[in-house]
Amino acid sequence: MVLRSNLTKTLNAFLASLLVIILVWISVLRLGVAFDFSFVVEFRQRIWQGFLMTVAISLAGFVLSLFIGIVAALLQNGKILFLKYISIIYINFIRGTPLIMQIYLFYYIIGTAWGVENRFLSGVLILSIFEGAYIAEIIRGGIQGLDPTQLEAAKAVGFSRSQTVKLVVIPQLVARTLPPLVGQFSSIIKDSSLLSIIAVIELTQTMREISALNFRLFESYLFLGLLYLCLTIPLAMIGKALERYYNFEG
Amino acid sequence: MRIKIKNLSHSFIGNDGKMKRVLSHVDFDDDISTLSLIGPSGGGKSTLLRILGGLITPTEGEVYVECKSTGFVFQQNGLFKHWTGLENITIPLEKVYGYTHDEADDRAKELLDRFGLLKDASKRPSQLSGGQQQRIAIARAVASRPDLLFLDEPTSALDPEYTVEVLDMIDELKDEGLNFVIVTHEMGFAKQACEKTGFLGYPPNSHGARFLEVGKSKDVFENPKDPLVKGFLDKILMW
Numbered sequence: 464m465v466l467r468s469n470l471t472k473t474l475n476a477f478l479a480s481l482l483v484i485i486l487v488w489i490s491v492l493r494l495g496v497a498f499d500f501s502f503v504v505e506f507r508q509r510i511w512q513g514f515l516m517t518v519a520i521s522l523a524g525f526v527l528s529l530f531i532g533i534v535a536a537l538l539q540n541g542k543i544l545f546l547k548y549i550s551i552i553y554i555n556f557i558r559g560t561p562l563i564m565q566i567y568l569f570y571y572i573i574g575t576a577w578g579v580e581n582r583f584l585s586g587v588l589i590l591s592i593f594e595g596a597y598i599a600e601i602i603r604g605g606i607q608g609l610d611p612t613q614l615e616a617a618k619a620v621g622f623s624r625s626q627t628v629k630l631v632v633i634p635q636l637v638a639r640t641l642p643p644l645v646g647q648f649s650s651i652i653k654d655s656s657l658l659s660i661i662a663v664i665e666l667t668q669t670m671r672e673i674s675a676l677n678f679r680l681f682e683s684y685l686f687l688g689l690l691y692l693c694l695t696i697p698l699a700m701i702g703k704a705l706e707r708y709y710n711f712e713g
Numbered sequence: 714m715r716i717k718i719k720n721l722s723h724s725f726i727g728n729d730g731k732m733k734r735v736l737s738h739v740d741f742d743d744d745i746s747t748l749s750l751i752g753p754s755g756g757g758k759s760t761l762l763r764i765l766g767g768l769i770t771p772t773e774g775e776v777y778v779e780c781k782s783t784g785f786v787f788q789q790n791g792l793f794k795h796w797t798g799l800e801n802i803t804i805p806l807e808k809v810y811g812y813t814h815d816e817a818d819d820r821a822k823e824l825l826d827r828f829g830l831l832k833d834a835s836k837r838p839s840q841l842s843g844g845q846q847q848r849i850a851i852a853r854a855v856a857s858r859p860d861l862l863f864l865d866e867p868t869s870a871l872d873p874e875y876t877v878e879v880l881d882m883i884d885e886l887k888d889e890g891l892n893f894v895i896v897t898h899e900m901g902f903a904k905q906a907c908e909k910t911g912f913l914g915y916p917p918n919s920h921g922a923r924f925l926e927v928g929k930s931k932d933v934f935e936n937p938k939d940p941l942v943k944g945f946l947d948k949i950l951m952w
Contacts, residue, residue, distance in 0.1 A: 612790045618768055619785035620853065621809035630804065634795050711794050711837045 496681050503686060506673050513669025514690060520586055520665055521652045527591035532598025540606055557596035562657055565593055570661045586663040594651050605640040638709035645702035649695045666690060714779050714861060714892050717742045721774030722921060723760055735760050737921025747887055749903035750896045752913040753945060757922040758896040759865050765894060766863040780861045784854030789870040791850045792838040798849040799834040802856050810857050824852040828882055844875025848882050855886060862893040869898055900950060904934045912942045
């Protein structure tokens with residue numbers, strides 16, 4: 464591995480950023496639009512509400528999908544064949560089809576057939592069903608990656624079953640799954656933008672509505688991107704930090 | 714210390730999904746202080762050790778080990794990866810043996826200090842050398858003062874220099890009266906440091922290993938009676 468000085472790193476990061484900015488700038492010039500972000504102040508109330516809605520949907524979606532994911536992973540690893548197959552069908556169907564198709568499909572099933580009128584609730588449900596399948600895979604990978612010797616060692620030092628789960632299995636599972644789960648949370652935030660197609664007034668939908676009023680498409684979507692980055696970049700940093708903290712697999 | 718094994722057999726489901734018999738009608742009845750288990754690979758040594766240590770239940774037969782408490786040391790990765798070396802010793806003492814935190818800490822540090830491991834006590838296993846890991850694993854296994862220690866090839870994943878430091882530690886504990894059963898490929902250690910040696914192998918036309926020879930280490934190594942044992946020892950001691 465080549466060790467690079469901080470100066471070289473900073474210089475290269477700067478050059479890379481500069482290139483990106485120049486490319487965007489040239490594209491903007493070619494479009495012939497003049498930047499006007501004044502709508503941000505004008506619509507700040509709506510944008511803020513959309514932002515909060517995205518945060519709320521993502522948080523609720525993360526909690527619910529974590530629950531679904533854990534249950535699906537346990538069923539898939541479990542001994543009851545019937546439930547195991549249900550879990551396998553669920554995970555493969557969800558992971559094998561696009562989210563946008565699932566949103567339309569489940570919106571009809573959940574909304575029309577089951578009568579869930581609340582768009583927030585159906586949005587969270589649809590998103591959680593989707594993300595739960597990915598989380599199930601993360602958890603399953605974590606369970607499979609547990610070293611059997613660690614469980615034998617737990618028995619050898621005299622831990623009871625519940626002590627083994629509490630002191631050994633869960634901490635090691637958390638260490639293995641927490642960094643990818645943070646990454647998945649980031650995906651949930653981004654995927655929640657697709658709920659705009661069923662008119663959940665989250666961040667993307669808010670921006671679509673605003674740009675439909677003032678035709679400031681370019682600025683709207685640029686600003687939208689920045690707002691998503693405000694959420695996802697800190698998460699990426701947390702994920703990296705957790706990865707370093709839990710780096711004891713060796 | 715009496716160990717009795719009566720008509721013990723053990724099978725498990727192998728990677729190919731078929732039942733595989735590793736031990737077949739093993740008998741043993743002897744007083745031991747230190748016993749080495751040697752023999753060809755796949756001869757069921759580790760399986761027998763796990764059965765004696767209570768980690769697995771045999772498919773058939775009976776096992777009796779005359780002791781109140783035991784410790785177990787694995788070939789590798791036996792330390793809990795998410796804890797430091799110190800925590801690996803203190804937490805079991807607290808959770809299983811009812812030590813207070815301070816008592817556990819004192820006991821662990823006493824052992825680590827004795828074996829020159831104190832400065833590495835706050836490191837996790839991944840930050841330690843294989844030899845340090847194994848010595849901490851042994852310290853953990855003896856921390857609760859068990860009557861009998863089981864060691865499953867404690868040096869076979871180590872470089873020669875680390876092998877020596879681990880074997881030295883076991884030898885030192887033996888001099889203090891520790892009883893142990895060790896599965897090992899270190900024939901010199903088996904011969905010189907272990908009072909008795911048992912050779913596990915497959916007799917002709919059999920579908921599982923059993924003791925082909927058991928006795929004083931010196932006798933087993935110098936005058937093996939069983940032709941298979943003799944052949945095995947001649948072959949591996951050639952170099």
